[in-house]
Amino acid sequence: MPLAHAASTVPVVVNDDLCIADKGCTVCVEVCPLDVLRITDMLDGRKTAHMKYDECWYCMPCEADCPTGAVTVNIPYLLK
Amino acid sequence: MSDEILDGITQIDCDVLVIGGGTAGPMAALKAKKKNPKANVVLLDKANVKRSGAISMGMDGLNNSVIPGYATPEQYTKEITIANDGICDQAAVYRYAEECYPIIQELDSFGIRFQKDNNGEYDVKKVHHIGTYVLPMPNGDTVKKALYRQLRKARINIINRYMATRLLTTDARVAGAICVNTRSAEFLVVRAKSVIMSMGAAGRLGLPSSGYLYGTYENASNSGEGYAMSYHAGAALANLECYQINPLIKDYNGPACAYVAGPLGGYTANAGGERFIECDYWSGQMMQEFHDELQSGNGPVYLKLNHLAEETVSEIERVLHIVERPTRGHFHAGRGTDYRKDMIEMHISEIGFCSGHSASGVYVDENARTTIPGLYAAGDMANVPHNYMLGAFTNGAIAGEDALDFSADVDFAEIDNDAVEAERVRVLAATKRDDGIPPNQIEYKTRRFVNDYLQPPKVTAKMQLAQQRFAEIRDDMENQMYVRDSHELMRSLEASSILDCADMAVSASLYRTESRWGLYHNRVEFERDDENWFCHTLLTKGEDGKPTSRKEPVKPYIVEIADDEKDAYNKQRVKATATATAE
Missing domain, CATH: 3.90.700.10 (Succinate dehydrogenase/fumarate reductase flavoprotein, catalytic domain)
Structure with a gap:
């Protein structure tokens, strides 16, 4: 039984121009209660935070604690 | 961080292990450490204590403060007894009511601000039927940060991103807990003289009507591990049929x-x-x-x-x-x-277990002791009815102090290495397969049937169908669940807790053959029956590995309730409504 991938639009959006993951910041990843954020490499070699797992309680520590205001928490589409 | 599954196991020792760093847990750890600064107190969380639990972003008020001049412990105990349809061991409620005011003052000293009037007095509001207990926190967004500062100052040993999966017991006493790292799948065995569980509600039990698994009323990381772990360790759980619905x-x-x-x-x-x-x-x-x-x-x-x-x-x-x-x-x-x-x-809302708002929790006495020596429970998962955030803080404090005393008098219990090995095998089973059913589908199906068959009004035949469906899902979970990384491993363990809670919810609901607590346990085929059911129901894990229930008498009241007061909460409907809308 192979697994399929189901696409979903994710609620947490990171502005990679503002994200300072390159400088070692992992604040949003650390504070998330559901542990759904990760740091990833971009095509230009810089790093950014992103939402890896669509398992969001839209509680907002990631947005509130981000030192550069790079994170926005939207309401998941299913309940928007 | 690749979420790769690594092989590894470490063991640590501590005097007091607190599992869950939301609300009750930090206060329990602080109080234990304050009582003996030399004690090794470990506070463990599957998320990060900085932002974990129901009050992750803060809280808008104290819903049940008993402040001199506004309310008395007698009055509050009476109110909660009536609100909870009489099924209440008053000693724990009374002790909470007596001890919550100093806790408010302590929280105030931490920098958590409460609303005050022009005279500098607490500005308490009336919301309940009888008394005045609601204290707004207009700056309640500071609560987690203030707590975290105290934890660092007290040098509490904080361990983040480890999920406790089972308690260890030896000779009917708690011996510690097995935990797994949510980002590497490495195991940690914590040997502890006493264990305090403060792991929140079972909030991911029913499915929100949006269908989004994580759109729950409770913080979605509160998936019922505390209930499942207590059950598997042999502790009694009380009145689980008294669901939380908000x-x-x-x-x-x-x-x-x-x-x-x-x-x-x-x-x-x-x-x-x-x-x-x-x-x-x-x-x-x-x-x-x-x-x-x-x-x-x-x-x-x-x-x-x-x-x-x-x-x-x-x-x-x-x-x-x-x-x-x-x-x-x-x-x-x-x-x-x-x-x-x-x-x-x-x-x-979807249904859940939560004593913070209703009365479904691990059975505890007025010292937060469960039925297993050395094991404590506090906050939303312990069955002190309607105890809210201030109850979590206050009962957490009570648990911390009592657990420290317990630890001072005993040595470590032996760790059962066979139990550790058996738990490693159980946890990792889904990682050993090449394909199968992902945890999110196991979880979705469980919770969809919870909505179909368990959501009140409760009907016997529907609940029996639920039991059949849950048994089929359990078979799938044990034999076909497939996990690809350590993050999914956490979700698979949560799915297992959720299924355990679903089994307990249906079993407890079938056992109490009456209606009580309004909608929470509205069994349409049965009326309220004080003669046979004015009692707690205690659920434990039976010899056959399935939930079994028994009756437990309600302890004699400390604060008497007059006959004409008993129904205060049953007269909720505004009399004029029917006429007004008919016009």
Whole structure:
């Protein structure tokens, strides 16, 4: 039984121009209660935070604690 | 961080292990450490203590403060006994009521601010049917940060991102816990002289009507591990059939009315804008009226604020949109709804276990002791009814001090290495397969059947069907679940806790063959039956590995309830409503 991938639009959006993951910041990843954020490499070699797992309680520590205001928490589409 | 599954196991020792760093846990750890600064106190969380638990972003008020001059422990104990339909061991409620005021003062000294009037006195509001207990926290967004500062100052040993999966017991006493790292799958065995569980509600039991698995009323990381672990360790769980069901904004998982909007003039209304319940305090009886109105021609149900003055609405909006569930502002902006113009559609939440709001929890006494020596429970998962955030802090404090005393008098219990090995095999089984069913589908199916068959009104034949479906899912989970990384491993363990809680919910509900607690245990085939069911029900793991229940007498009351007071919470419906809407 192979697994399929189901696409979903994710609620947490990171502005990679503002994200300072390159400088070692992992604040949003650390504070998330559901542990759904990760740091990833971009095509230009810089790093950014992103939402890896669509398992969001839209509680907002990631947005509130981000030192550069790079994170926005939207309401998941299913309940928007 | 690749979420790769690594092989590894470490063991540590401590005097007091606190599992869960939300609300009760930090206070328990602080109090244990304060009592003996030399003690090794470990605070473990599957998330990060900085932002974990129900109060991750803060809290908008104390819903049940017993402040001298406004309320007495006798009055509060009476109120909660009546609100919980009489099924209440009053000693724990009374002790909470006596000890919560010094806790408020202590929280104040941590920098958590409460609303005060012009004279500098606490500005307590009336929301409950009888007494005055609600203390707003207009700056409640600071609560987690203030707590975390105290934990660092006290040098509590904090371990983040480890999920406890099972308790270890030896000779009927607690010996520690097995934990697994949520990002590497490495194991940690914590040997502890005493263990305090403060792991929150079982909030991911029912499925929100949006179908989004994580859109739950409770913090979605509160998936019921505390209930499942207590059950497997052999502890008794009380009155699980008294579900948590709350009135919420439709589609958004924020609470609505009672504690923030109520004291400022907001109320729950039907489609005609008419008030239909006397008192917006959350009780099973109130939820039954809410449910009836939703189902009636007067439905749906709304939060009504559009009759209030601009400055009042602004204040309500500020609190609702900044503290506790701050994405609420985004939600209303997206829908184009404005409290000033529109009534806001409300609905009832999915079901869960949570003593914070109802009475379904691990059975504890007034010292927060469970039925297993050395094992404590506090907060939403311990069955002190309606205990809310201040109950978590206060009962956490009680647990911390008592657990420290327990640890001082005993040596470590031996760790059962066979049990550790058996648990490693259970946890990792789904990682050893090449394909199969992912945890999210196991979870979705469980929770969808919870909604189909367990959501009140409860019907015997439906609940029996649920048992069949849950047994089939359990077979799939044990033999076919497939996990690809350590993050999914955490979700698979949560799915297992959720299924355990579903089994317990249905078993407990079938056992109590009467109706009680309004909607929470509305069994349509049975009336309330005080003669046979004025008692707790205690659920434990039976010899056959399945839930079994027994009756436990309610302990003699400390505060007597007069006959004419007993039904105060049963008279919720506004008498004029029926006529008003018929006109």
